[in-house]
Each structure stands twice: as C-alpha cells, then as structure tokens.
Amino acid sequence: MTTNDTPSPTSGAPRILYRQARARDGADQAEVFHHAVMQGAAAHYSVEEREAWAATMPREGSVWAARQALYTTLIAACDGRCVGFLELDLPKGHVQTLYVWPSLARRGIGSTLLVHAERLLLEHGHGRVTLDASRMLAESLSRRGWHDLGVEWITREGVKLERRRLERRLSAIET
Numbered sequence: 001m002t003t004n005d006t007p008s009p010t011s012g013a014p015r016i017l018y019r020q021a022r023a024r025d026g027a028d029q030a031e032v033f034h035h036a037v038m039q040g041a042a043a044h045y046s047v048e049e050r051e052a053w054a055a056t057m058p059r060e061g062s063v064w065a066a067r068q069a070l071y072t073t074l075i076a077a078c079d080g081r082c083v084g085f086l087e088l089d090l091p092k093g094h095v096q097t098l099y100v101w102p103s104l105a106r107r108g109i110g111s112t113l114l115v116h117a118e119r120l121l122l123e124h125g126h127g128r129v130t131l132d133a134s135r136m137l138a139e140s141l142s143r144r145g146w147h148d149l150g151v152e153w154i155t156r157e158g159v160k161l162e163r164r165r166l167e168r169r170l171s172a173i174e175t
Contacts, residue, residue, distance in 0.1 A: 017077045030061050052158070071090075074116050076113055085099060086116075086117055090120065129170060132166075133165075
C-alpha cells in the first residue's frame with residue numbers, strides 16, 4: 001500500500017498509510033464502525049436507525065479481527081491507528097463495508113481505500129465492483145460515476161434501513 005498526500009516535515013498534517021489489516025487493528029475497526037454509524041451518518045438516518053445499524057456488530061476488536069479471515073481488509077492508518085477500513089469480498093467482487101472516522105470524512109480516505117480495492121479486483125480478473133451503500137455514501141459515489149442499481153431495504157434489530165446497490169465498471173489505468 002502507499003501513503004496519501006505525504007506532508008512535508010514542517011506541515012504537521014497527518015500522514016495516512018494504506019495497508020492490509022492486522023489482528024491488532026480489530027479494536028480500532030470496532031470504534032471506527034461505531035462512530036461512523038452513530039456520528040457520521042447522523043444527517044442521513046434517525047437515532048433509532050443508527051442504533052439498530054450499530055447493534056449489528058459488537059464493539060469488540062476480536063470480532064472485527066475474525067472478520068479479517070473472511071474478507072480482504074484494507075486499513076487507512078494515521079499514527080499507527082486505524083482511521084478507516086474497507087472489507088472486500090474478493091471472490092464476489094463486492095465491497096462488504098467501508099467506514100471512515102467521522103472527523104476525517106470527506107478527505108479522500110474512503111476514496112483511496114476504494115482505489116486500492118479496485119486495483120486488487122482488477123488483479124484478480126474482475127471487470128466490475130458492487131457495493132451496498134448507505135444514503136450518505138450512495139450520494140457521494142453516484143457523483144463519482146458509480147451506477148445506481150436501486151434501493152434495497154434491510155431489517156436490523158426490527159428497524160428497516162434503506163441502502164442502495166451500486167456498481168462500477170473497472171478499467172486499468174496506466175501509471
């Protein structure tokens with residue numbers, strides 16, 4: 001993985017490193033997920049909806065570390081701590097999850113994680129990627145050329161949540 005916008009030594013801006021997840025990242029993943037849902041999605045979902053969504057995954061690092069065996073997990077790390085992550089179901093060509101710490105949202109971290117995931121998919125022979133997106137993420141990705149395949153409704157803790165199925169065709173970029 002690579003760095004994004006590596007600051008000059010005097011700039012003081014955080015340095016984001018992108019890499020494969022490690023088991024020790026699980027606790028940070030749990031916190032990123034919880035805060036991204038409860039704070040980051042506040043403008044798009046009610047408290048009841050966010051509580052139901054957040055309840056789908058425990059705030060235990062061991063659970064998230066175990067998921068790393070199920071999904072190719074990419075991490076955005078700042079000062080050694082996970083501040084964003086993406087879980088990729090590589091055989092299916094599907095982004096399972098994408099979350100970024102709320103105060104760091106809209107700074108390109110999620111987009112960069114997606115670029116790395118798309119590269120992996122291309123390397124494994126996929127021509128497209130799918131993603132089930134929250135309202136917030138769907139708006140952003142639609143502006144970036146993702147094709148909206150329609151609304152899906154899922155039930156979490158007895159609460160119906162709206163999400164959108166998105167797809168993007170992949171193409172190799174010469175560098």
